[in-house]
Amino acid sequence: xxxxxxxxxxxxxxxxxxxxxxxxxxxxxxxxxxxxxxxxxxxxxxxxxxxxxxxxxxxxxxxxxxxxxxxxxxxxxxxxxxxxxxxxxxxxxxxxxxxxxxxxxxxxxxxxxxxxxxxxxxxxxxxxxxxxxxxxxxxxxxxxxxxxxxxxxxxxxxxxxxxxxxxxxxxxxxxxxxxxxxxxxxxxxxxxxxxxxxxxxxxxxxxxxxxxxxxxxxxxxxxxxxxxxxxxxxxxxxxxxxxxxxxxxxxxxxxxxxxxxxxxxxxxxxxxxxxxxxxxxxxxxxxxxxxxxxxxxxxxxxxxxxxxxxxxxxxxxxxxxxxxxxxxxxxxxxxxxxxxxxxxxxxxxxxxxxxxxxxxxxxxxxxxxxxxxxxxxxxxxxxxxxxxxxxxxxxxxxxxxxxxxxxxxxxxxxxxxxxxxxxxxxxxxxxxxxxxxxxxxxxxxxxxxx
Numbered sequence: 207x208x209x210x211x212x213x214x215x216x217x218x219x220x221x222x223x224x225x226x227x228x229x230x231x232x233x234x235x236x237x238x239x240x241x242x243x244x245x246x247x248x249x250x251x252x253x254x255x256x257x258x259x260x261x262x263x264x265x266x267x268x269x270x271x272x273x274x275x276x277x278x279x280x281x282x283x284x285x286x287x288x289x290x291x292x293x294x295x296x297x298x299x300x301x302x303x304x305x306x307x308x309x310x311x312x313x314x315x316x317x318x319x320x321x322x323x324x325x326x327x328x329x330x331x332x333x334x335x336x337x338x339x340x341x342x343x344x345x346x347x348x349x350x351x352x353x354x355x356x357x358x359x360x361x362x363x364x365x366x367x368x369x370x371x372x373x374x375x376x377x378x379x380x381x382x383x384x385x386x387x388x389x390x391x392x393x394x395x396x397x398x399x400x401x402x403x404x405x406x407x408x409x410x411x412x413x414x415x416x417x418x419x420x421x422x423x424x425x426x427x428x429x430x431x432x433x434x435x436x437x438x439x440x441x442x443x444x445x446x447x448x449x450x451x452x453x454x455x456x457x458x459x460x461x462x463x464x465x466x467x468x469x470x471x472x473x474x475x476x477x478x479x480x481x482x483x484x485x486x487x488x489x490x491x492x493x494x495x496x497x498x499x500x501x502x503x504x505x506x507x508x509x510x511x512x513x514x515x516x517x518x519x520x521x522x523x524x525x526x527x528x529x530x531x532x533x534x535x536x537x538x539x540x541x542x543x544x545x546x547x548x549x550x551x552x553x554x555x556x557x558x559x560x561x562x563x564x565x566x567x568x569x570x571x572x573x574x575x576x577x578x579x580x581x582x583x584x585x586x587x588x589x590x591x592x593x594x595x596x597x598x599x600x601x602x603x604x605x606x607x608x609x610x611x612x613x614x615x616x617x618x619x620x621x622x623x624x625x626x627x628x629x630x631x632x633x634x635x636x637x638x639x640x641x642x643x644x645x646x647x648x649x650x651x652x653x654x655x656x
Contacts, residue, residue: 228253230260240632242521243562246550255536263524263543264536267550269557269590271533273580275525275546276594282525282544284597330604333384337608340379341615344372365626368649372616373480374400374473377608381472385465386441387430398423399473402466424462431461442468472601478519478645479609483509484616485633485646486517488625490564498567503617506610508566511573511589514552516564517633518591521549521644548590549644557587576602626650 228248232238238245249256249267256265266272275282366372375396382395401419404412431447438444446464449455456464487495487509499505525544530537538544553561559570572586578598580588592599599605617623633646 228256230258233258233261242549243553246547246553249547249550250554250556255534255538257536258545261545263545264538265545265547266533267547267554269551269554269587272546272548272551272590273594274533275544276580276597279596281528281531283528284525330607334607334611336383337380337611338615340383341376341612344376344379345615345619364655365650365652366620368484368616368651369481369646370648372612373477376480376612377473377476377605378469380608381469384442384472385468386434386439386443391426394426395423395469399469402470403474420466423466427462427465428458431458472604474643475519475599475601476605476608478643479510479513479605480612481645481649482517482519482633483513483609483613484651485630485649486513486564488623488649488651489630491566492624494566500617503614505566506613506617507606508573509613510606510609511571512564512566512568514591515558515571515589516552517644518548518552518589519643519645520591522547523593523597546590548593551590575606620651620653622654623651624653626652 228245232245246267249265254266254268254271256267258265266275378396378399379392382392383389387395398419401415402423404416430443434441434444434447438448443461443465446456446461483506487499499509523546525546527538527540527542527544529540532538552558555561557570559568570586572582572584572588574582576588576592576598578594580594582588592602592605627650630646630649633644
């Protein structure tokens, strides 16, 4: 080999290495917001533990490593608050005190248990008919037909913008009723919820609107809290007001923060899950929608599960280290922020076959109810969308049921549903500072009338 050849080979090797290098600013780029998965793959393959100096965090991207962090509460704590970070600062200001501040503490476990049993088992089963009722009422409202007509798939308009007209409202109406809030005020709570969510991390006028909604909600809740104190009922507000930990009850601000958190948590992920499910059925796998789901509506449970793997609503969670720890030879110091890239772990080819293909019939993903442990009797792996371990999403079962019920009823109501536009800008996510929720901004669906 000549000197020129050696020089060319060296230059090519350097170029190849540079292609593998990751710049922290890539996480904030438009390309990443549109399609984060190429960067996720580079992280998994070449930087499984990546020190992101710009965002002051360590990024974990492989499935097994994420599971290890989720299940290790001794070395990784849930509480992560950075007053200089837009999202965390916004969350503190907008929602006030809430259970997320307590990390792995006894207080956190107690407060979760105050409401956790409402979202699973027999209590949830008893509430499912009401969820069905709300879905049918909303479909009747959208198309201005009776609920009986809608159930038969009749409509006068032939199209719907699913995000604004259904998904952003449906879960808020459900959780507000579980809280015991007056049904005549549902529209007000939907508006507050929308302002609270955008107020988390977008700054400026959005933050101001979020704070205004928070203040209006706080004033609204005062008489409801007093009523629950004097005459408790079976609703969640009464349970929260009268919950005690070591002889102490939550103060009024903590109660309001808890209620606001439930409202947001009960809405945002379910809202976007429904939109993501329809997006992938209409644009990613219309063949499976037409040939499988339309013929067997029970497969909506598979649609939900594969969506939570392939392109979940929440792509990241954060922890901080309680001591110095080593993973893949990288030493992560004590009190460091660790970002778990759930969207990256869900596409790990070390775990899932052909992970970049959406396939609701895949045989290597557990399609049933999610488990906190992440270990399933069938030996398959579960998606990471709800987390695992101590901080496993307490509303997981309700979110699943709401999304499946909503999609099933919508599919019944719309005859021959199809995209209004042949192409779509795709599912997008906000920048890293605003929480990382990922969903289509709008989704127009056409369907046959009569």
